[in-house]
Amino acid sequence: MHTLPDRLDLGRPYPLGAHWDGQGVNFAVFSASATLIELCVFDERGRKEIARYPLPMCTDEIWHGYLPDAKPGLLYGYRAHGPYDPANGHRFNPNKLLLDPYARRIVGDIKWGPAVFGYKLGAHRADLTFDRRDSAHAMPKCMVEGGGFNWSGDNPPDVPWRDTVIYETHVRGVSRQRQDIAAHKRGTFAALADPRFIDHLHQLGVTAVELLPVQAFTQDSYLLDKGLANYWGYNTLSYFAPEPRYLSNGSLDEIRTAVRRLHAAGIEVILDVVYNHTCEGNERGPTLSWRGLDNASYYRLLPDERRYYINETGCGNTLNLSHPRVLQMVLDSLRHWVDAYHVDGFRFDLGCTLGRESWGFDPGAGFFDALKQDPQLSRLKLISEPWDCGPGGYVLGQHPPGFAEWNDQYRDTVRGYWRGDPGTRAPLAARLAGSADYFDKRHRKPWASINFLTAHDGFTLADWVSYNDKHNEANGEDNNDGHNDNRSNNWGAEGPTDDPEIRLTRERVQRAMLGTLLLSTGTPMLLGGDEFGRSQRGNNNTYCQDNDLSWYDWDAARGEDGSALTRYVARLIALRRECKSLRALGFPHGETQTLPGVADLAFFDERGQPLSNGDWDNPDAKALAVRRSGVDEDGNGTVTLILLNAGHDPIRFELPDGPDLPWQVSIQSAFPEQPAAPLGNEDGLEVPAHSMALLLAAVRIDQVPGPRVRVPKAEPEPHAQPDDEPADEAAPPPAAEAETA
Numbered sequence: 001m002h003t004l005p006d007r008l009d010l011g012r013p014y015p016l017g018a019h020w021d022g023q024g025v026n027f028a029v030f031s032a033s034a035t036l037i038e039l040c041v042f043d044e045r046g047r048k049e050i051a052r053y054p055l056p057m058c059t060d061e062i063w064h065g066y067l068p069d070a071k072p073g074l075l076y077g078y079r080a081h082g083p084y085d086p087a088n089g090h091r092f093n094p095n096k097l098l099l100d101p102y103a104r105r106i107v108g109d110i111k112w113g114p115a116v117f118g119y120k121l122g123a124h125r126a127d128l129t130f131d132r133r134d135s136a137h138a139m140p141k142c143m144v145e146g147g148g149f150n151w152s153g154d155n156p157p158d159v160p161w162r163d164t165v166i167y168e169t170h171v172r173g174v175s176r177q178r179q180d181i182a183a184h185k186r187g188t189f190a191a192l193a194d195p196r197f198i199d200h201l202h203q204l205g206v207t208a209v210e211l212l213p214v215q216a217f218t219q220d221s222y223l224l225d226k227g228l229a230n231y232w233g234y235n236t237l238s239y240f241a242p243e244p245r246y247l248s249n250g251s252l253d254e255i256r257t258a259v260r261r262l263h264a265a266g267i268e269v270i271l272d273v274v275y276n277h278t279c280e281g282n283e284r285g286p287t288l289s290w291r292g293l294d295n296a297s298y299y300r301l302l303p304d305e306r307r308y309y310i311n312e313t314g315c316g317n318t319l320n321l322s323h324p325r326v327l328q329m330v331l332d333s334l335r336h337w338v339d340a341y342h343v344d345g346f347r348f349d350l351g352c353t354l355g356r357e358s359w360g361f362d363p364g365a366g367f368f369d370a371l372k373q374d375p376q377l378s379r380l381k382l383i384s385e386p387w388d389c390g391p392g393g394y395v396l397g398q399h400p401p402g403f404a405e406w407n408d409q410y411r412d413t414v415r416g417y418w419r420g421d422p423g424t425r426a427p428l429a430a431r432l433a434g435s436a437d438y439f440d441k442r443h444r445k446p447w448a449s450i451n452f453l454t455a456h457d458g459f460t461l462a463d464w465v466s467y468n469d470k471h472n473e474a475n476g477e478d479n480n481d482g483h484n485d486n487r488s489n490n491w492g493a494e495g496p497t498d499d500p501e502i503r504l505t506r507e508r509v510q511r512a513m514l515g516t517l518l519l520s521t522g523t524p525m526l527l528g529g530d531e532f533g534r535s536q537r538g539n540n541n542t543y544c545q546d547n548d549l550s551w552y553d554w555d556a557a558r559g560e561d562g563s564a565l566t567r568y569v570a571r572l573i574a575l576r577r578e579c580k581s582l583r584a585l586g587f588p589h590g591e592t593q594t595l596p597g598v599a600d601l602a603f604f605d606e607r608g609q610p611l612s613n614g615d616w617d618n619p620d621a622k623a624l625a626v627r628r629s630g631v632d633e634d635g636n637g638t639v640t641l642i643l644l645n646a647g648h649d650p651i652r653f654e655l656p657d658g659p660d661l662p663w664q665v666s667i668q669s670a671f672p673e674q675p676a677a678p679l680g681n682e683d684g685l686e687v688p689a690h691s692m693a694l695l696l697a698a699v700r701i702d703q704v705p706g707p708r709v710r711v712p713k714a715e716p717e718p719h720a721q722p723d724d725e726p727a728d729e730a731a732p733p734p735a736a737e738a739e740t741a
Contacts, residue, residue: 004041004051004067011066013059016332017102017240018076020146025070027055029063029078029100030325031294033090036081037063040097046075046108046141061325072146075107076100077139080293084118084130089296089306091127091287093118096135099238099289101329103142104336105252106241110288111138112221118287127283127307139288140237149256156344157266159207161381161404161447161523162583165573166270167206168455169528171214171246173231176551188248193258198265203566204531205573208268208381210347212456214255215271216241218279218288226476228544232456234349235279235315237288239333252340259342268344270381271337275330276353276388281316282309297323312353312390321354321367331370334377345381351405352388352395360392363400372402383450397438403448404523407435410451415464415487417646418513418690422619424646429603432626432642434521436587446587449522453513454530457483459540461513461530464488465506466495471538474545482541495538507561508690511568511669512644515692518572519642521584521628528552531569532562568672575666579638579696581630594629595637595704597658602627606645608654622647623687627656631701641695645687653693654684659704661697668693 011026019026027039041051055063067074078100082092096118099106114121115138120129175181175191185191192209201209213233220230233243247254259269278298280291290298300310300318309317321327337343348354355365371377386396386405399405410431417424430437434446454461459470468490470482491509492502510533517524528534529552536542542550556562576582581600588601603611604625615621624644631637639661645651655663663679670691679685679695687693 005069008039008053008056008065008067010057011064013057013062013064016062016329017100017104018074018142018144020070020072020144024066024068025074025144026066027064027076027100029055029102029293030061030297030329031063031080031082032061032297032325033294034063034080034082034092036094037293038079038081038094039065039067040077040079040136041067042075042077042136042141044073044075047137049136052079070144072144074144075141076144077136077141078293086127086283086307087305089301091118091291091295093130093287093292095132096287096292097139098287098292099140100142101238101289101293102240102332103238104145104240104340105143106140106216106238106244107143108140110140110218110237110286112224113138116286116288118292119284135287142241145252149253151256151260151342154260154263154342156263156342157207157268158344159266159268161445162585163577164208164268164381164447164523165206165518165576166208166210166450166523166525167201167204167528168210168212168452168525170212170232170456170550171243172546173551174528177548178552178554180554185248188246189254189258190248193254193261198261198267201267202265204526204570205577206526207266208270208344209262210270210272210383210525212272213274213349214242214246215239215273216243220279223544226544228476229546230544231546231550232543234274234543236274236277237279239273239275239329240336255341263342268381269342270345270347270383271343272347272349273334274349275319275321275333276348276350277313277315277317277319282311283307285316298326310390312356312388312393313350314389318353318356321365322357327366327370330367331374331377335374338376338380343380345383347383347385347406349385350388351384351386351399351403352393353390354384355395355399356388356390361395361398363398368400368403372400378402397435397441399448401442401444404450405439405448406455406525407431407438407449407451407522409438410435410449410520410522411453412487414453414513414516417644418509418516419487419489420622420646420648421487425618425621425624426616428624428644429626432516432520433601433628434584434587436589440587446521446584447523450525451517451520451522452525452527453517454527455525456527457541457543459486459488459538460527460534460536461510462506462533462535463538463540465509466490466535467538468494469538470540471495472541474539474549475541476544482539486540505690508670508688510565511672512646512690512692514569515572515642515667515669515694516644518569518576519582519640519694521582521588524576526569529557531566532557533565564672568667568669571667571672575694575696579630579640580632581628581638581640584628584630588628594631595639595659595699595701598627598629598639598704600629602656604656606651606653608656610656623651623653625653625656635701637699637701637704639697639699641697642692643685643687643695644692645689648689650686650688652684652686655679655681655695661699661704663695663697666694666696 055065077097115133115135119127123129172187176187216238217233590601606623629639670688
C-alpha cells in the first residue's frame, strides 16, 4: 500500500458512503448527534489498523473527508464519539469499530464475543454500563468498490404484471445439492446464471425469480452456539453490500452476470429486502453500525423511555423511516440495487412497518410517497408483506396503488377448501376472482393480489399434504417455534407412507391446489421446489437449517414423480398464458357480458345452476364451477370453466346454460398426463374426488349467437397509479355473488 497522508482533505458531503473518483476516495457518513467521527484504515488482510483520521468536516449532519490516492480494495470502518447516555437514546462508544451503512462490500465475519457489545456483557446494570474493549479484531471491514460492468445489450424483460408468474427461491438452497454444477459455484449467484437452472425456469414458464434476502446479514451467535445458522437471512448487516457467501469468486460482477443472463432469458429478478429492522436487536444487542453512529436517529425509541426500542417487528428494533436521513438510506439502497445490479423489483418484508408513522399505519406514509414519486423506483415491481407485530399490524389491501401484496387470505382459504373445511365455498369464490373485496379500490388491478399456497415461511406443498403437525425439533426450541395453524391434512398418516391410497390422495390434492393457484385471477407465486414435491420433513420454520433439510433435492426433481409434477405445473402455466380471461385487466364482477349470454364472471353448482344465497350458505358444499370470459380488441374471446371437487367422492358436473361453445377439457388434475379433448355442450364431466378440471373454449365474438356486445377498449396497465384518495378499511370478504347475466 502507498504511503498514507497525515490527514484527510475536506471532501464533500455527497454522495454518502465511500466513493472512488480515480484519484482518491471520498468518505461521507451521517450522524446528527456525534461529536467526532474517525475513519479507520486497515491493512489488506483487515487485521491491523494502519491509520486513523478524524473526518475534518460536518455539513448538514454529514461527516466527510477525502483520502487522496486511495483506491478500490481499501478496507475501512468508523469510530463515533459522543455521549453514552442510553436513557436519552445515545449509545456512542468509540471503542467499537462500526460498519459504514453505505458500504458496497463487506469483508470478513463477526467474531462473537463481549467486544462487539457497547456495554459490559453480563453486568448487573446491563446496557447502562460502558465497555472499553476494542472491537476491531472481531468486526468485518468495509471495502471500497470501484470499476464497472458492461451492461450494454441488457434489456430488462419488463413483463406486464398481468403476465407475471413468480418463483420464490433461495440463492444458496436452490443449487447447493446440484451435482451437475461445479462444487465451488453451488449455493451462489454463479449457479443462478447456469443454463441448467435457467432452462428449468423456462420449462416451467415462470417469468420472475424472487430471491430471499441477498443483502449481507449476520450469523447470530445463539444459532452458531447450537450448531445452526441464519439460513433465510432476515437479519440485515448491510443494505448496500451483498451476502459474501453468495459469491463463488468474491466478485460482485457474479451477481450482475446472473441478472444479465436471467434477463436474456426473459426472467425478472425481484429481491426480498428487510428495511423494517436491523441485526443490532434491542438494547442488549451488539454495536455494529447504526447503533454506534446515531442510535437516536436510526431507530424508533419509546418516547418516554428512550433507552428502549419500539419493537413492531418482533426482532428487537424498528428502523425510524420517519427520519429523513434514514428514509434516504433506504431509498439510496433501493436505487443502488437497481443501478448496480439491474434488479427488477423488491418484496418488502413486514411492509406494514415501512408504512408506520407515529400514529400507526398510513398508506400515505413518507416511505410510500417517496417511492411513488421516484421516477426510477415507481416503475419497478413493488410487493409488500402487509403485516407486522405492532398494533393494527394487519393491513391487507390497504397499501397505496402501485403495490402488490402477499395475500394470506388466499393461502388460508384455498388450504381450508381443499382440506375439506366447512363453509369455504363462498370465500374460495372471492379468492379465485382476484380478492376484489380487499383490492378493488383506488383503481388497483387484480395483479395486486399475490396469490400463494406456500412460501419460505411454513410447510412446503408436499409437507402440507403429509403432516398434520409441525416437526421442528431440529431447530432446538422443543418444537415451540413456527406456526401451529397450518390448515394441513396428512390424509391418514403422519409423514412418509407406503399406503397407496394415501399417496394417491396426496398427489391429487397437490395437483388440485396447484391448479387452483395458477388458474386464479391475480399474480401467482410458486414456492421453489413445489413443482417437484420438495419436502422439509415436516419442518415449517427452516430459518436456521442451512442443510439438506432446506436444500433442493434435484435427484428427486429428475425422478419419475418429480418430473411428472413439473410437467403438470408447466402445462398449467402455459394454459394461464393462453387464456386472457384468467389474466383480466380489471376485476370481474359478473355484471358485464363479454360475449352474448356470457358474463365476465359467474359461479355455478355441479348441476350447472347459478348459486342461490342458500347455496352459498351451505357449509357442506364441496363443488364449485367458476366461469370467466374475456375478449381482446380484435374480437378473440376465451371462456374458461374451472370445476372443483373438494369432496371424498366423484361429482358429475353439468355445463351451465348458454350459447354453444367449442369446449375442450384442457387439463384434469386427476389425470395430469391426459391430453386435451373436446367436450360437447350437452355432455357433462365427472370430476374425481379431491381434484379439479379446466374447460376452455376459444371463440370469436362474431361467431357466438346472440346480441352483439360492445367490447370496451383495454386500459393500459401502469406500474403505479397517481391517485391520492384515502384507502378504505379492508372489509371482511363478502359471499361471492351469483350469476347476474
